[in-house]
Amino acid sequence: MLAVDVKNINKIFANKQDTVEAVKDVSFQVNQGEIFGLLGPNGAGKSTTILMLTTLLSITKGSASILGLDVATNDKLVREKIGVALQDTGIDNLLTGRELFFTTCRLWGYSKKDSEKRTAELLELVGLMEAADRRVKTYSGGMKRRLDLGLSLVHSPEVLFLDEPTSGLDPGSRRVLWDEIKRLRDNGVTIILTTQYLEEADELADRIAIIDEGLVVAEGTSDQLKAGIGGDVITFSFENNDDLENAKNILKSTVQEKNELRITVKDGASKIPGYLKDLSSNGVEVSSVSASKPTLDDVFLQVTGYRLEGSEDIKKEEEKSKR
Amino acid sequence: MESNRSFLLQLQILTKRMVLRVVRRPLAELPNIFISAFFLFVYDGALGDVFGGSVSGTPFDFANGNFVNFILPVSILSASLSGAASGIYLVEDIESGVFKRYQSMPISKWAIILAPMNVGAVKVLLQASLILLIGNIIGADPVVGAIGYLVVLSLAFIGGMGIAGYSVAAGVKSGSSQGAQAATFLFFPALFLAPTFVPREALKGWLQTAAAFNPTTYLIESMRSVLVEGWVIDVLLKGYLVGGIFAAITLFLAVTSARKATEKA
Ligand SMILES: Nc1ncnc2c1ncn2[C@@H]1O[C@H](COP(=O)(O)OP(=O)(O)OP(=O)(O)O)[C@@H](O)[C@H]1O
Ligand SMILES: [Mg+2]
Helix, strand or coil: CCCEEEEEEEEEEECCCCEEEEEEEEEEEECCCCEEEEECCCCCCHHHHHHHHCCCCCCCEEEEEECCEECCCCHHHHHHHEEEECCCCCCCCCCEHHHHHHHHHHHCCCCHHHHHHHHHHHHHHCCCCCCCCCEHHHCCHHHHHHHHHHHCCCCCCCEEEEECCCCCCCHHHHHHHHHHHHHHHHCCCEEEEEECCHHHHHHHCCEEEEEECCEEEEEECHHHHHHCCCCEEEEEECCCHHHHHHHHHHHCCCEEECCEEEEEECCHHHHHHHHHHHHHHCCCCCCEEEEECCCHHHHHHHHHCCCCCCHHHHHHHHHHHHC | CCCCCCHHHHHHHHHHHHHHHHHCCHHHHHHHHHHHHHHHHHHHHHHHHHHCCCCCCCCCCCCCCCHHHHHHHHHHHHHHHHHHHHHHHHHHHHHHCHHHHHHCCCCCHHHHHHHHHHHHHHHHHHHHHHHHHHHHHCCCCCCCCCHHHHHHHHHHHHHHHHHHHHHHHHHHHHCCHHHHHHHHCCHHHHHHCCCCCCCHHHCCHHHHHHHHCCHHHHHHHHHHHHHHHCCCHHHHHHHHHHHHHHHHHHHHHHHHHHHHHHCCC
């Protein structure tokens, strides 16, 4: 049985002033025990999709089921099976971490004794044991995210929805959460997560759907998506603009970015000498050239026509924290 | 496990959590208690001698010789305003996202809505009791005996639930806890467009008209009847009736608006 089966869902928000088609047509399937990543920029429709799948928003058109249960008609049963951590964490700042876990355990039907036990387990799991008796108000952003994740795990859900679980976290905290998410997957939990970070999708997700303006524009494993580019990426960079302009005419079908030109070809490395010969015979000076396997970044650029902002930042942060 | 997850248990757990929130912010309770007690002291201090009959030759003896009895309902109703906390608490949960989390769980919608109402009700009872106690200490003495306090408390409760319902409806509608808080300030004028300091007959014409349409009037008169006059059944019943209708209307509004907030967009 599929963990999640989404068939052509669509969401239109209509109010007095205007209507917004937040999700145009989204379909995907998630197998049990898999991490599925929804990758997309701000406003792509990721959260709206998650809210529909978690029974918090109605679906305008199309249908979706979780473990064979229809989200629209069987919402109560669906809620028993899923864990949800939304983009805006739903956390009560006045209570302590322990109290929040305890209350949530009780609401899920655990007895007082079992609630205490489960609370301790979960505090341990998300690394909040030491801060357990402090008010949540005093927690850092990373601790709040971990708490939120922990709260969505109380009833050991079979399917877990995480909407941008690591946004706003530093690289260290992000790694901690990534490891935690992987461990859950290894224990058999199916995870659907959204992200605007390429690296996160690449690192975590077994399969990825790239979503842009309410549509799924590509889907597959990270390797499949990269292979779909159809070759390697050769990057030429130039010191002066005339050289760059000339090279553009000579190389054909290039993509320019600042002082660089990119070209996607099969067996990139072996083709470099040929290109360089063409260029130098036309008097074009190349300052550097390299061939590389395509990255998700390249995939994103190809399927959407633009780069995902913010993915640069995460790289910079990682480098900064290494220093 | 399944049977445990009953509505009442959920309500109890959610109420307990909300009580914890109240306890964590004890200072938030003070202003309303302070204002209510302050009213009692200053009105009695300023007007007690004139209207209480102890200034010789005063023609105003409607307080039957005990002005604390007469003014106590005003302070009590001011304490009832603490019922507005219901709306504030509910909207705080909506703002913090806690409400959404509960919605994503298999919990009864009613438990989510009723928990803050419960806490509002408890607050009204506690604050009103405290004011009754202070009143008793400074000389209140119901003509019908101690049972008069119970009558007053029950009327305060009904009024408080009316305010709680109103605050929930206003809070959900405005979508912010400030909205809920601001909306309850409407009740302060209502406290004074009424026979607050003197009986209704002694008010100027326009104020008499305003008072006639103000539910507060009937609650005050009803409480006053047992404190000052004795068992005046028709006045007493009018208080319960008007208070009950007021509470029923606002609670209906509260439930419909809160239900709407729990429904999927
Ligand atoms: N309740 C709503 N009413 C009207 N429009 C909405 C509503 N919720 C979302 N939208 C619109 O739908 C689009 C998709 O929003 P959504 O929150 O799903 O994007 P997202 O991919 O989660 O973005 P982000 O990365 O910023 O969280 C946006 O244009 C947003 O403005
Ligand atoms: Mg989002």
